[in-house]
Amino acid sequence: MSNIQAVLQVAEERQITVDMWRFWLDEVRDRAYQAQDVLDELGYEIIQRQLETQDSMKGKVCSFFSLSNPIAFGLRLTQELQKINECFDELREIATSYGRIVLSADTTPQPRRHSMTDSFFFLSEVVEGRGDDVSKIINLLISSCSQRVLSVIPIVGMARLGKTTVAKMVHREVKDRKLFDVTFWICVSDSFDDEWILGEMLLTLDKNTDGITGMDAIMTHLREELETKTFLLILDDVWNEDYERWKILKDCLLKISGNNRNVVVVTTRSRLTASIMESQTACSHELKQLSNNECWSIIREIVSRNGESIPSELEAIGIDIAKKCGGVPVVARVLGSMLFREKDKDKWSSIRDSDAVEMSRHYDQVLQLLKLSFDHLPSTSLQRCFSYCSIFPKDFEIEKEKLIQLWMAEGFLGSSVHWEMEDEGDRNFNVLLARSFFQDFQTDELGNVMCCKMPNLVHDLALMVTKSETVIQKPGSAIDGTFIRHLNLISSDERNGPTFLYDGRKLRTLFSRFLDKSWEFRALRSLTLNDARMTELPDSICRLKHLRYLDVSRTDIKALPKSITKLYHLQTLRFSDCGSLIKLPNKMEYLVGLRHIDFSHTPADVGCLTGLRSLPFFEVGQDKGHKIEELGCLKELRGRLRIVNLEHVRDKEEAKGANLSGKENINTLVFVWSSERESSSSSINYKDVLEGLQPHPDIRSLEIENYQGDEFPPWFLMPILNNLVVLKLKGCKKLPPAGLLK
The missing domain is CATH 3.80.10 (Leucine-rich repeat, LRR (right-handed beta-alpha superhelix))
Incomplete structure (x- = not known):
């Protein structure tokens, strides 16, 4: 299993697209899910045995073929594990030969000297709506120069908002106004290495120093060049979140110049990076999304680049199209390039009224650039937590507490003697927030984030990396659940026709406003039935042995079935605003895994x-x-x-x-x-x-x-x-x- 996981990781990093190998990867994931389910059933059986012992039920005769019978269960469990092991053996043989292929290439990480922030060359570099940002940063620079310290000004914001563009505008104005004796521009990306960064500074000053290596030699030359001068150092596309690594570089910069009126400007997607590097509070500058009008200005400038005017009927449509940008400049440029030289009103209307933009070649390239943020997440747990957020519709207000509980239910969060699952969930949420995967967050009086939203572009990225395992279904249609793991039917409406679900045995998450008794679930972890038109839950709910999250809030349920006490793995139970619900069943103490409960009474x-x-x-x-x-x-x-x-x-x-x-x-x-x-x-x-x-x-x-x-x-x-x-x-x-x- 460890070998297969290693090959899986390499395959994911290489973004394998060959159908045969994609099929193999899907098979491995499927078997891994099955193995997890079998082990989960074993845990369920152990809990049931413990409860039976506590209730002094040993003398009670069980049917040989009942689930509770240890011999019958043991036989079935052995058969299931044997099948999975045989399948893994077959997949391992394929993985071994496949691994030679993907691992045979040179996997030595090479320092990336050019960030993908500069590689989007095929689009017009139209700049709009960033004048105020540049002015504010210039003012911060000027005020920083009066302080006899090394000042650091981070420019922080989500991917593709134009941080690098703004930094270039600042760099240009600083040189024009001669605010510093020397300016440096270094694209850092993955290469946050103090010796390399200082070496790049030296190369900027003197191209003949390319052969100089070693920290002492580099520092000696830099001190000779900069001892009496002021400098501006712009570090573009920084990902480093290790304070100690930054401190080493900062100490070196302080030793270079005795002037100490120098400034470092940093562009980053990570609020954590910004917080560990900024020299004082309120010194960083957060880049906001553009307004719809500013996005339209970018589109209009690209469309009319040949000096042609835009007919009023197309302009009205274009203003609506600009709303699709989500305030992201690069998306506006993509749309502008799609509309360039296009005079057909129907074409403009189709882009406005459909998802054509999401299917476009250019848009996919935008997502691939944005995927850098996903690839840089420091753990698979974080990546799973992020991709799971695709279960929510666009512009949906996500409650932090609920989200963490859903992550727990899916098994994304671990625990130890030092921390609980909720602690890891809180850390993961904060990392995603710091890296601009979330926006529009609201806080309580203590500064704790209560809810947030995902930018539309980031939501599209989440859907892309889920590899079709997550579906938000439109009303009144049939669904083949063969490969779906997470399904959202909340937006569906029974008045638009029933939703037919074929084969939901692999579903792990279901959001729905109705529950069809014909649906068969074997692996369900999370079941949300908010606002469902129902007065009772079926007794068969006890068959959902893997269920960890159940939400029946705002329903007319009068009572929870007694069988709910057999959901030994249940972690979260929500039944708020259930006015007809009078009492809970007896033996709720059987819910030994319950960690969170939400109610109105x-x-x-x-x-x-x-x-x-x-x-x-x-x-x-x-x-x-x-x-x-x-x-x-x-x-x-x-x-x-x-x-x-x-x-x-x-x-x-x-x-x-x-x-x-x-x-x-x-x-x-x-x-x-x-x-x-x-x-x-x-x-x-x-x-x-x-x-x-x-x-x-x-x-x-x-x-x-x-x-x-x-x-x-x-x-x-x-x-x-x-x-x-x-x-x-x-x-x-x-x-x-x-x-x-x-």
Whole structure:
């Protein structure tokens, strides 16, 4: 399996297009999925055995042919694994000979001296809408010159926005205005090597120094040339995210010139690169997408490059076509080149009304350039996380929390004794955000990203790299699911005719507003039925042994079937805004893998779900199963927790049962007393209860509503919450002394 994975990686890097080998690659992936499913079933069986043991069911006679029978299951599992191993043996033989072919070529990485940012030569270099960007960067340069330090100004933005073009305009203006004694332009790309970069600087100064090698010799010559001079160094297309590598280069640059009024300008797609290189906060310049009008200006200039005017009827269509650009200049240039010398109104209309642009040869070349960002992602886990985002429609607002839970369900995220799957998901999301794969993000008060969108061009890239495994289906059509792994039917409408799904046995993700009982799923990991017209889930839901994510929010479901407690691998269960859902089935504690639950009304006995990592809120009640002590067992909770109806907590000891002081991963707490609380209640109760709710010292945000106590507890007034960033008090009888809120 390791050998096959190695050949797979090489084949992917070489972008093999020969049909025979593409078929072989698809076969290997298919068998790998099957092997994963078999191992998953083994894990399911182990959990079932453990639960049966816990319930003292050993004396209960099982049918020999039942799934629960260990002998029958063992025989079936052995047969499945034997088939897969035989298939892998056959594929390994092919892989061995194939590997000789793809590995025989020279695989030694060669330093790339010319970035693909400059290789899009066949399009007009029309520049539009970047004058303000150039002016702002020039102003940053001038203000930086007054500081006696080495200043670094990153220009950051998604691929193909024109970072290199803007940097060239800055470079040209700097030379024209003679703002620096010397200017350097170095295209870095993969080659972030301090000795090579310094050597390129020396070559710029003196072409006769090509033979000089060694850091000491290069530095000696640079100091001789630059000791009394100021310089501007532009590093184009930087990918390095290692601070130590940047620090080595920075220290060398500081030693070169005693002037120290020098500036480095960096172009990068990575916000992380920008953050580790910028010399001070708010010094970087983020390149935004162009407006629709600016994109139309680029198209218009290319179309009318021969001095020909554009008829008004074509101009009206062209303005609409410009909206397809997504604010990306290179796409505007692609469209402009397609429309050049084209006078046929129908041709313009077809580009406006269809997906012709996505199918064009030039557009594919744009995506291949953009794919550099994908290829540079540092792990296969990150690449899988990115490509999975193609399941969402264009311009869809993606919730970060849901996305990470879906990544978990697909098995993209690992865990260890040092971090959890959610931690890796958070890191992966931040890397994709930093590399401009996401945009239009919204944050909470703590700066945490809550939701975002994908640029249209990036979404097209995600679809390209999924290799047809992901489909967003249009309404009222038939689907052959033979090779589909991820299917989105949310946009489908039953009024437009039913959607026929042929062979959904390989599906791992399904988003739908209806569930046909004839559909057969064997490998489903994620099932989203938001807004589905349904009042119940079938008992057969228990057959989805691999299911890890289930969302039935905003449906009319009245009850969840008892069989749902057999979904031992289930990690996320969402049933918010289900007004008809009264209670959950018994034995929910059987869901030993459940980590996230989302609802509108707190179910009873939530404390039995000891593996929960997130809980939207908790309604305190007086009945058994609703008391605040339920929270005490939930030791793994993280993120935000809202506790309401605190008037039902009697005293400090009962409040301490929630053990909030021991929940170090919760960063936001909200305490709410009902505003209808009887005025005759003792204020001592308020203070005692709040004292028992003392949070962990690492809490960052605290909100308290309708607190009617005359005093605040000691933990509130003492310097215990040193990490607190946000404090909100609403409807409280009194406020704490202002001097204590430091």
